[in-house]
Amino acid sequence: NTTLALRAFEVDPSENKSQWREGVELIRRAFLDDPFSYVGEHYKIPPRSLVPKPLQTPYPPISAAAGSPSSVETAATMGIGAIMGGLYLGFDLVENMVKLYDKTLAATDHPYPITPRKMVAISGGMHCAETTAQARTEAKPLFDMAKLSTDAYERLSKLSQDYAYMGAVKDIDFNDEEYMFERSQGFMVGDPDHCIEHVQRYADMGVDALVLRVDSLPHHQLLRSIELFGKYVIPHFKNPRNVVRPADDVLADIRAARPAHQEALHQFHSQHNPTHHKETSR
Numbered sequence: 001n002t003t004l005a006l007r008a009f010e011v012d013p014s015e016n017k018s019q020w021r022e023g024v025e026l027i028r029r030a031f032l033d034d035p036f037s038y039v040g041e042h043y044k045i046p047p048r049s050l051v052p053k054p055l056q057t058p059y060p061p062i063s064a065a066a067g068s069p070s071s072v073e074t075a076a077t078m079g080i081g082a083i084m085g086g087l088y089l090g091f092d093l094v095e096n097m098v099k100l101y102d103k104t105l106a107a108t109d110h111p112y113p114i115t116p117r118k119m120v121a122i123s124g125g126m127h128c129a130e131t132t133a134q135a136r137t138e139a140k141p142l143f144d145m146a147k148l149s150t151d152a153y154e155r156l157s158k159l160s161q162d163y164a165y166m167g168a169v170k171d172i173d174f175n176d177e178e179y180m181f182e183r184s185q186g187f188m189v190g191d192p193d194h195c196i197e198h199v200q201r202y203a204d205m206g207v208d209a210l211v212l213r214v215d216s217l218p219h220h221q222l223l224r225s226i227e228l229f230g231k232y233v234i235p236h237f238k239n240p241r242n243v244v245r246p247a248d249d250v251l252a253d254i255r256a257a258r259p260a261h262q263e264a265l266h267q268f269h270s271q272h273n274p275t276h277h278k279e280t281s282r
Helices: 003-008 016-032 069-078 091-106 132-139 142-149 153-157 161-171 177-183 192-205 219-237 247-272 274-281
Strands: 036-039 044-048 063-066 081-084 118-122 125-128 187-190 209-212
Touching: 016 036, 016 069, 063 069, 069 081, 069 091, 069 161, 081 091, 091 118, 091 192, 125 132, 125 142, 125 192, 125 219, 132 177, 132 187, 142 177, 153 161, 177 187, 187 192, 192 219
Parallel strands: 063 081, 081 118, 118 209, 125 187
Antiparallel strands: 036 044
């Protein structure tokens, strides 16, 4: 998504999207068919056998970065995951993309096994601290990284229709702290409770997974952020069917269940050994 990368590999911006679409199709055929072959505009592969084959069935999940509605549609049409977000244009855009993915996926016939997944990237950064005020103060330098990572977007938007959507970043005020932290969708910054609120917003959209960027800050701050997020935020969203629980919680539940179990044993013996029970009672 930069002119530096495109030019380094001699990729025409007008052909980039069709190249990756053929590339995904080629990889999927290599995983599924034995032998496989492919004839397209960019790739022409004679019958070959891929060795070794993937262990996962039907194959390792494939996902594509999807910054625009058209890319979301393409991913859903192909039956692969879509990683949405990255433009700092707000939650509504991402929510509409999630709905578009579901609608397109349901309306498409898929000749190959599919690995659908709705993912959202927190591309500016996640930072968790003891207080939201502290988290904001520490995370403010991330704005510079956001500006740097989107610097080429407006130029790309003028080179190809496929990148036209990127032109919208020119209207973003990367110095508006309240917008960037709370409404841009590019950040998840705050204390654990505030981070939980942000994650819940995505969960309510039906998002399957979040991709969190955790970098570009002092190492000790990143470690503390990961620790707080892992200790307080992730457990809040743990699947209730998850069998991995803290040992102390399991032991407490076991001890609490013992009286009921003893009573059940007593009732069982009373019903199946009434004579023994009467003798015992005397």
